[in-house]
Amino acid sequence: MATPPPSPDLPPALVARHGTCSLLTPDGELLAVPGEDAARLLRDMPPPMVVHAPLTARRLGLPPLPQPTPWLDLLELFLFAMPGRTVPPTARGLALALGLDEARIGAAEADLLPDLADILLDHIAALRPTPAGEEMAALAARMDHAGWAWAPSVLAALTVPHRLPAEALQPGDAIRVWRRLPKWEETAPRPAPSSLPVPVADARRRLAEMLGTDAESRAGQADFAGAASAAFAPRLARGDPHLVLAEAGTGTGKTLGYVAPASLWAERNGGPVWISTYTRHLQRQIEGELARLHPDPAIRRQHVVLRKGRENYLCLLNMEEAVNVAGNRGGPSGGIVALSLLARWAGVTADGDLMGGDLPGWFGDLFGRGTLAGVADRRGECIHGACPHYQRCFVEHSIRRARQADLVIANHALVMTQAAWHAMGGDAASDEDNIPTRYVFDEGHHVMDAADSAFSVELSGLEAAELRRWLLGAEGARSRARGLKRRLDDLVVGDARLESPLDAVLQAAHALPAPGWSGRLAGMLRAAMPSPPGEDPATPEAPTPPRDTLPNPCEQFLHLLACQVLARSPAGHQAQPGMPGSIECDLHPLAETVPPAATTLARAFDRLSVALRTLVDRLLERLDDESGDLDPATRERIEAAVRTMRRRALSRVDGWSAMLRALGETRDDTQLGAPQYVDFIRMDRREGQRPGEQDVGLHRHWLDPTIPFATVLAAPAHGVLITSATLRDENGKGDPEEAERAWEAAEARTGASHLPSPALRAALASPFDYRHQSRAFIVTDVAHDDIGALAAAYRTLFLAAGGGGLGLFTAISRLRAVHRRLSQPLDEAGIPLYAQHVDGMDNATLVDIFRSETDSCLLGTDAMRDGVDVPGRSLRLVVFERVPWPRPDILHRERRTHLSHGAPGEYDDRIARLRLRQAFGRLIRSTGDRGAFVLLDRRAPSRLMSAFPDGVAVRRAGLAETARELEAFLRASTDGEHARPPVP
Structure with a gap:
């Protein structure tokens, strides 16, 4: 058995439920007590052993625990002992993951927790002579200094001396995991795929091979694989893909049904098939099922890649900065504990995915969502080739693996955004991923929702303020935000042709909402609210300047939008600035003060757009002028900077300008026919805003978002399979006319009706009784x-x-x-x-x-x-x-x-x-x-x-x-x- 924590008595153990708690006292007595009594008893005991300390504290009605928590949270010990594994964050879930049988688990009372701690500490002790043990010893020493409650027990299990030998891995080096990660290497571009078909019989055979001889035979699954193979036939005309709509009832086994023809086509033609889902959870589920195609994990890793947006991955540069900041504080630090556990995970993770990957989803519950946000690329500030960790970057690893993979498992948002950028041109040669010719859209009933999100435009206070922060960086606030100047500094310094447009960009960015804009907006709206009869007019909390002297044109425009939505919304008479919920109103007819403000703001956006476009053009000129002198890293940095500015800033500003200019167009509300866009104003509370604050914005959505989906993604493809258990609203009564209407509605919701040739339809019933x-x-x-x-x-x-x-x-x-x-x-x-x-x-x-x-x-x-x-x-x-x-x-x-x-x-x-x-x-x-x-x-x-x-x-x-x-x-x-x- 592992050495227990160094105390004269075992620590108490606690399992908290909503009403009662199971409490194991230090002298070994197991009690069932109400939550209030448990909280009172704990005040006179050493810090308890628990599973999920923050949730336990909430259930006891206690205030949030400090970081690092003084409680012995077994989830933290699990993260340290077994990184890269997920487990349900309960006593039962942890016990099952550690191999205990049901007889020992029982009702998962508090007396189970010491056994779980022993198992984990024994596991740590067994790794003592390995490189992993050396890493754990160094990290535990650092975490001990930071005040981690488990550190004494871990150090005892590893028999770590008071001072690590000079030749051993030191604490400061152990947490800097980026130094030990493997580097990626460039490979030759993959040739364009051929167009060999996948015969139905071959698809059925591949499916049978994946299922094995012991699998239950299901005709529906084999029929589904045969129908899906039609999406992999050679295309006959440009802009006219083979589109298959396949509804497969629950239990049909559609995942392996489409993997069978998709994997065959990829192998025979040397090209990737992109499998797209709506949720991250299903991405991982599909990846898990592909073990039937490639049982060997190493081979599966070569042929299958899971892709998400950059914001989902650990950014090594952000982690380095977080480690440096936390390390400079000295003394106990919850930040060091969390970062040390992240370092343990980063050394073993398959792909660095923070959100839904092999980092347990409850990590953010233990250490705060801000911890993960701080180490992810959520701010669009990647500096690509200028990053010292560029060749170890998890995102760059996944991008390069995807270029050589047979099956890429992505999500609808990423797939649609990538296709839209490719359709716009300009970035095609340097895009992050090769554009596929074959797609599978699982959860196909969400295609319209995903397209609605991907192709809409939103000019809101939060969006505009975020762009300002991306361009200018932190403005006096305590933040690691890197502005455009810092990211491009060594590329433009000393070059007047580049410095001048960069300065113009930074100057024009001041037209965007400044820090604190939401609070100012709330103050102005409160000041403008009429007082109820008999009451004194409301006094604003701070002096509010007149509207024509507001800090910038964007804040002025947002204020006018807020006034219109409060005046026009049916719920506006009940709404108060900063109250929860959302209200909205039609954009037209416009309040008379809005068009002049829109014109002023459009001119400000024009100045920003011209400056950005000039900077982009001159960076591209440098690529041409110095093509023989630039080293590969600098060339990659310039290409990445251009791509990021176009995507992150130019496209957004151009979309906003188009919306604003449309406000000045003559509108005939009596004109018949459907509009192309739906424009409206919305005011609501957003995540992260303080109480009393709200966001307001002008929103533009396609009336039918499947039009851009069909135009930019489906039409350029050679084959598309859209599948779901619920594609049709079918009544099951056998009425041919009703059945045809159900299919037509499904085609409208998936964009099939906007393509030249009709979709191939398939419907497979569920095998369930x-x-x-x-x-x-x-x-x-x-x-x-x-x-x-x-x-x-x-x-x-x-x-x-x-x-x-x-x-x-x-x-x-x-x-x-x-x-x-x-x-x-x-x-x-x-x-x-x-x-x-x-x-x-x-x-x-x-x-x-x-x-x-x-x-x-x-x-x-x-x-x-x-x-x-x-x-x-x-x-x-x-x-x-x-x-x-x-x-x-x-x-x-x-x-x-x-x-x-x-x-x-x-x-x-x-x-x-x-x-x-x-x-x-x-x-x-x-x-x-x-x-x-x-x-x-x-x-x-x-x-x-x-x-x-x-x-x-x-x-x-x-x-x-x-x-x-x-x-x-x-x-x-x-x-x-x-x-x-x-x-x-």
């Missing part, structure tokens, strides 16, 4: 506007199911209100409750906990509705609080009017039915699953019931009757059948 595996209820006696009644309904249903419940909400406020009323009664019944937007953990971590805690319950919003894959008993009940109608905002109003292809109400119904289908799809994930779906909305119209699969009879009943039938159904399935493993 929904009639026997599931039940569906609509509860008829719960008032939709009574939060107490709603919470009582969730409590009744979750208790009837004995846990395993996923509660879905259409509003965060309702989720939180129900959680407050639900947590303690469930806890008293032994059912752990977790919640998105409450527990401070990312969605993937919450799902991992939910999956590992068989009888827990989870509350979530739309991200949980679409992104949860939990086969087995851990998910046996889905409860939806109300019909998920689309949000009735301006953008939806215009699309409902112009894109409905029928009655506008049918457009709303279609969206609601597809969302219900997605929610129901969370329930049955394997042939052995049994579960029930409950909708707590007695107003749900019968016409929406076709959202449920064939064979599912939807029963309307009261809450008590629903709970009885639910309990009986789940008990019968548990007693009478054994769950089979999920099919691949």
Whole structure:
């Protein structure tokens, strides 16, 4: 056994739940006490051993713990001992990951924690003679100086002397992991791929090889692979790709179904296939399933690459700066503890992905989201070739691997942005990734949403202020933000042709909102608000200058937008500056003060645009003029600087200018026909803003965002497969006309209708027997506007199911209100409750906990509705609080009017039915699953019931009757059948 922490007694151990706690006292007594009593008892004890210290403190009602925490958090010890592995952040999850059997885990009480600590310390001790042990010894010595609670135990396990030998790795070097990471090397460009087809028989054969001889035979999966192979046929005409729309019911096995033809095409033609998803979670899920294609991890790494935006990866330069800053403080430092654990992870990570990779999603919960934000490239400030860590950069590694890979797993946002930039030209020769000719869009029902986000334009205070910070850097605030001058300094210094436009850029950037703009905006709006009758006029907190003397034209324009939205929005009479929520109004008709301000701001943007374009052009001229003298690193830096300025600044400013100039165009509101764009003003609270502050902005969206998607991505491609379990709003009644309308609507939502040739359609039914595996209820006696009644309904249903419940909400406020009323009664019944937007953990971590805690319950919003894959008993009940109608905002109003292809109400119904289908799809994930779906909305119209699969009879009943039938159904399935493993 490892040496225990050096104290006369073992530390107390604590497992905190919502109401009661399991407490192991220092003398070995195991107690079950209320949370208030546990908090009181801990005041007279040494710091306890826990799993997830911040969450434990919240459940005890304690203030946030300092950093480094004095508590012995087993998650921190796990990060140190086993970096690069993820684990659900609970006592049970940690115990399962460490190999304990269910008999020892039991109810995961506090007496389990010392055993977990022993296992982890034994693991550390076993690494003592290895290079990893030397690294751990040096890091632990540094963390001990910083005040890490586990350091004495770790140092004892490693038998580290008081002073490390001179020849050993020293603490200051151990944390500087960037010095030890491998370098990438350039390879020759890959030739253009050929165009050999993938015959259907070959796709089916490849699928059978991946599944192996022991796999369950499913005709639907093989049929899906055959249909998907049509997307890999040789293109016959430019701008006319082979587009396949394939709806594959839940359980069809569509991932391996499309991987079969995609991998064959890539191997035979020497080109990549890009597989795109909507969520990061599914990216990792697909990557995991590719172990069936390449079981050897080293070979899989050569052929498969996962790509995300730069902001997801660890930036080694930012980490170096963070280490230097934290190291200069001296004494205890939570920053050093977090950075040391990041250093442990960085040395073993597969790709440096901070968000959804092999760094546990709860790292930010332990050390604060700001820690990860500070070491990621979230500010667009990469200096590329000028970075001393450029050849060790995780992003550059992944870019170069992707150029040689067969399968690249990306996300919709990255894929669409990349295609848009390639379509604009100019960057094609130096783009980060080779543009593929074949795409697979999984989660295809989100293509329109992703395109809407990718191709919209937003001129808001936060966006404009962020651009100013990117150009000017930190302006007096304590920040490591690097401005454009610092990033380009050695490229332009001493060259008047470059210094002059750079100075012009920096001068023009002062037209953007200055630091503190949101507070000034709130003050001006409060000052302008009329006082209620009989009250004295409000006095602003600080003197506010007249509108014509505001600091810059952008702040003046934003102020006028805010005034218009407060005046015009239907909710404007209730809105107060800085209040939570959002309000919006149409841009037209414009308030008379807006066009002159827009013209002034457009001129300011023109000055910035001209200066940026001049700087870009002269940098490119330098590339030509000094082509024989520039070293490769400098050339790469210039190309990267040009690319970044175009993407990060020029495109944004040009888009803003176009919007502003459109304000001055004559508008005929009586003109018939659909508009190309939808313009509106929105004011809302943004993440990171202080209480009392709001953002306001002018938004421009394509009325039909699948037009730019089809134009810039689908049309240039040779083949595109778009697949999902919910592409169509199909009623399953066999009506040919209705079936055709459902396909036409699916083609409209995916952009297929904008391409020359019709899409190939395929629909594969789910293999599940929904009639026997599931039940569906609509509860008829719960008032939709009574939060107490709603919470009582969730409590009744979750208790009837004995846990395993996923509660879905259409509003965060309702989720939180129900959680407050639900947590303690469930806890008293032994059912752990977790919640998105409450527990401070990312969605993937919450799902991992939910999956590992068989009888827990989870509350979530739309991200949980679409992104949860939990086969087995851990998910046996889905409860939806109300019909998920689309949000009735301006953008939806215009699309409902112009894109409905029928009655506008049918457009709303279609969206609601597809969302219900997605929610129901969370329930049955394997042939052995049994579960029930409950909708707590007695107003749900019968016409929406076709959202449920064939064979599912939807029963309307009261809450008590629903709970009885639910309990009986789940008990019968548990007693009478054994769950089979999920099919691949």
